[in-house]
Amino acid sequence: MNSVVKMLLKRIGTSLVVLIGVSMLIFTIARVIPGDPARIALGPNASIEQIDKLRERLHLNDNIITQYGYFIKDLSNGNLGISLYTNRPVTTDIAQFLPATLELVIFAGFFMVAFGIPLGIIAAKYKDKWQDHSVRILALLTVSAPSFVWAVILMLLFAFFLPLFPVAGRIDDQLLLPDNITGFLTVDALIDGNFTVFVNAIWHILLPAFALSLSGIGQAARLTRANMVETYKKPYIEMAQAFGFSAKRIATKYAFKPSLIPSLTIIGLDFAAMLGNAFLVEAVFAWPGLSRYGVQVILRKDLNAIVGTVLVISAMFLVVNIIVDLLITYINPRIRLAKGQ
Amino acid sequence: MNNPLLKITNLELGFNTFQGEHKILHGLNIHIKAGERVALVGESGSGKSVTARIILGMFDELTSANFSGDILFNEQRLDLMTKAQKHSLRGKEISMIFQDPTSSLNPTFKIGQQFYEVLRTANPKIKKQAANKIAIDWLHKVAITDADRVLNSYAFQLSGGMNQRVMIAMALVNKPSLLLADEPGTALDVTVQAQTLNLMRELVTQENTAVLFISHNLGVVREFADRVYIIYKGRIVEQGKTHDIFDNPQHPYTQALMAAVPRITGGGIPEIDDTSERYYDPIFIHKGGEEIGDPV
Amino acid sequence: MKKIFYQLTSNPMSLLGVILVSIVILSAIFADFITPFPEHRGAIVDFSNFNQPPHWPNIFGTDLVGRDLFTRIIYAYRISLILGFVVLVISVPIGVSIGLVAGYMGGWTETILMRITDVFLSIPPLVLAMSVMGLLEPSLFNGMMAVTIMWWPWYTRLVYNLTRSETQEGYVLAAEIIGASKFHIIFREILPNCWASIITKMALDLGFVILIAASLSFLGLGVQAPTPDLGSMVAEGGNYLPDSWWLVIFPALAILIAVFGFNLLGDALREILGGEE
Numbered sequence: 001m002n003s004v005v006k007m008l009l010k011r012i013g014t015s016l017v018v019l020i021g022v023s024m025l026i027f028t029i030a031r032v033i034p035g036d037p038a039r040i041a042l043g044p045n046a047s048i049e050q051i052d053k054l055r056e057r058l059h060l061n062d063n064i065i066t067q068y069g070y071f072i073k074d075l076s077n078g079n080l081g082i083s084l085y086t087n088r089p090v091t092t093d094i095a096q097f098l099p100a101t102l103e104l105v106i107f108a109g110f111f112m113v114a115f116g117i118p119l120g121i122i123a124a125k126y127k128d129k130w131q132d133h134s135v136r137i138l139a140l141l142t143v144s145a146p147s148f149v150w151a152v153i154l155m156l157l158f159a160f161f162l163p164l165f166p167v168a169g170r171i172d173d174q175l176l177l178p179d180n181i182t183g184f185l186t187v188d189a190l191i192d193g194n195f196t197v198f199v200n201a202i203w204h205i206l207l208p209a210f211a212l213s214l215s216g217i218g219q220a221a222r223l224t225r226a227n228m229v230e231t232y233k234k235p236y237i238e239m240a241q242a243f244g245f246s247a248k249r250i251a252t253k254y255a256f257k258p259s260l261i262p263s264l265t266i267i268g269l270d271f272a273a274m275l276g277n278a279f280l281v282e283a284v285f286a287w288p289g290l291s292r293y294g295v296q297v298i299l300r301k302d303l304n305a306i307v308g309t310v311l312v313i314s315a316m317f318l319v320v321n322i323i324v325d326l327l328i329t330y331i332n333p334r335i336r337l338a339k340g341q
Numbered sequence: 342m343n344n345p346l347l348k349i350t351n352l353e354l355g356f357n358t359f360q361g362e363h364k365i366l367h368g369l370n371i372h373i374k375a376g377e378r379v380a381l382v383g384e385s386g387s388g389k390s391v392t393a394r395i396i397l398g399m400f401d402e403l404t405s406a407n408f409s410g411d412i413l414f415n416e417q418r419l420d421l422m423t424k425a426q427k428h429s430l431r432g433k434e435i436s437m438i439f440q441d442p443t444s445s446l447n448p449t450f451k452i453g454q455q456f457y458e459v460l461r462t463a464n465p466k467i468k469k470q471a472a473n474k475i476a477i478d479w480l481h482k483v484a485i486t487d488a489d490r491v492l493n494s495y496a497f498q499l500s501g502g503m504n505q506r507v508m509i510a511m512a513l514v515n516k517p518s519l520l521l522a523d524e525p526g527t528a529l530d531v532t533v534q535a536q537t538l539n540l541m542r543e544l545v546t547q548e549n550t551a552v553l554f555i556s557h558n559l560g561v562v563r564e565f566a567d568r569v570y571i572i573y574k575g576r577i578v579e580q581g582k583t584h585d586i587f588d589n590p591q592h593p594y595t596q597a598l599m600a601a602v603p604r605i606t607g608g609g610i611p612e613i614d615d616t617s618e619r620y621y622d623p624i625f626i627h628k629g630g631e632e633i634g635d636p637v
Numbered sequence: 638m639k640k641i642f643y644q645l646t647s648n649p650m651s652l653l654g655v656i657l658v659s660i661v662i663l664s665a666i667f668a669d670f671i672t673p674f675p676e677h678r679g680a681i682v683d684f685s686n687f688n689q690p691p692h693w694p695n696i697f698g699t700d701l702v703g704r705d706l707f708t709r710i711i712y713a714y715r716i717s718l719i720l721g722f723v724v725l726v727i728s729v730p731i732g733v734s735i736g737l738v739a740g741y742m743g744g745w746t747e748t749i750l751m752r753i754t755d756v757f758l759s760i761p762p763l764v765l766a767m768s769v770m771g772l773l774e775p776s777l778f779n780g781m782m783a784v785t786i787m788w789w790p791w792y793t794r795l796v797y798n799l800t801r802s803e804t805q806e807g808y809v810l811a812a813e814i815i816g817a818s819k820f821h822i823i824f825r826e827i828l829p830n831c832w833a834s835i836i837t838k839m840a841l842d843l844g845f846v847i848l849i850a851a852s853l854s855f856l857g858l859g860v861q862a863p864t865p866d867l868g869s870m871v872a873e874g875g876n877y878l879p880d881s882w883w884l885v886i887f888p889a890l891a892i893l894i895a896v897f898g899f900n901l902l903g904d905a906l907r908e909i910l911g912g913e914e
Contacts, residue, residue: 236447236448239446242437244433273762273763280763283872298858
């Protein structure tokens, strides 16, 4: 256990270094662009005085290193500055919009694993048979379109032509929202014991989450298949076959577990990439997440909000990677035991 | 009851390639009686490992492979069986030991779990605890004293010799009547290989398990086998009782093989050039080494 | 080369890839000749024939200001391909060189270069491109810049891993022993052994660059009107669903077909050249 803690601390350490790098990068990009952010933020009718005042407040008159110093000082107090778009602290804005995005991404991640991995197993078990060919074509198709394309296609099919699912939003307007505890509607509804809201929230999230997960499903299926096909060539699978292990147990257990280890890292990366793709799906389904906010602050060159949003999303990304690393350590005895020595 | 446990008659195997059929085996005749230890000796690429896999029915998947010939096991025609029937024999009636024990054990499951799975193939309802007891018992038989630790380990934590013993125990635990040993322990160092082979010989004698021993190592074969088949390029070139073949090799290829055995160090044999046309001479059968039912 | 072409056309899936990619590329090149209304790629308004479902001669229908959708999709292919091509031409040499140097030199050079690469890789690709794009003015050129900035690190990582394993090979040691310069070893010895993987990745990536660029313009952060663009067509049409379905379906399928084609081709190349996943 001690070894896992050590590994975790090390990963958190390097992630923090990377995160500082991200802040420098995005901060630099944000400050070296042409144009005066203060002028853009205040609009064309602002007076020179107003602009000067804002430049002062944003420390825009200092050099970039000093500016970054102010930024880090604020950040260590948990302060990402004030959004020029909403005029509220960036942290408040993100806290409001992030949970909806995370809920969507987590559902999509669940779909990715729940559909993608079994499809990959089936394809590998029936390599070069029709099951394999179908899964491969399907998987390649799903990764061949951005998630907004799947979102509009699914919406057209299952919300308009076959009105099975709602077109937009997280929940029906007439329903009373549960207390905001986690920000995840489904979880809050369960805490509240409000089953109607829970079912309604699930009903709303299914289509966007599926659209977001589709290319992930394809990726997971492709990876699982590829790694399992490699594993099937290993002597220990030949041994399992020679010893009469059932084909099903080999596919779901003895060939699956060794194949999962190389797949997991990439599946983790794909999961993390959904944090970005969620922007596209949210735009199609009018999902009240970080997307609208992100696009708005980007279009308005709202520096604090852009830097804050990117930083928070990158932090999420790194957290997902750490979780995946932990999972791999848990699954792969070779790593788990080697670290113990 | 003089019928052999395994009788292979006129086994041919070829692969369809884009240049036409490529023949691997040209009509093998092999038999093994219950409890008998028979060696199939030849250089790599001679078709000996393929034969073992055909017996196990692990070649069916390949659509480009063609076989013909009868394989009679325990009065049943293996070559006519369905996949499921063949599958039900594996690990129970026929078992196998592989070249490299460490890479033949799954690196992500403990030995105990793999032992449990082997026992489950014979008895699907077996409980983990009962399986554990049997496993410990059998590990003791292969001279593993700290069986508990071994069952709780992964293959990569154990030595090659230890893994080989584990494999032997797993292969014999369901009391198969035939054991296929494909170059067992070639990946181990020589002394460890000798130790584990001795163990294996004792156990199969005890259990009256027949063995098809596939090897290129003449030294090991001489120690282990009752009878020997020499295979060259998919044909049996000489067969007979072990001491007859070693004392009096008749076929030019066998003679070349014997000559190539390093005198002092033992171990593998060097690659033999197939320069001699005489290697294709007809089969030589020593007295007492005939196929059953063949005219003598 | 002839052999590769033969292998590409002998398998039905890779043949489909070759056909789709050829159609996309050829139609983009000869857009002026195959589209019925080449002038519709620009700012043209025809209120006598706007927002019409598919009919002759507007086989994909017309958009909200009466332009032929088919024409605009073909010209959008042209823009997408140029964008994809430019992005790869800039980002591949940068990414590959950094990966080679980091992988071969080791030590501090490696640590610094790879940490910088990690920083870029730990921002979700779309988010990084979005922020760069948003801070600059949305335009085709800036779109290329934004996508290039997010693209090179993937090549760095690929080539870095390849270089690390190639450095262990005997031929590198041999070159070091005879006193070859570092430059020679990196670019003349190691690089040629990485080509298969790089080319495979490029074939796959041409599709993905198109996909990312479409995503950016879908969010309004890409190519600006009146330049035809698949992503912004889907975004505009999305407001008129389900009635004006053709505004969305045809550009969406156009993205799917192009990227699918490049993916099939990339997969086939990977199998033939033996590149890495």
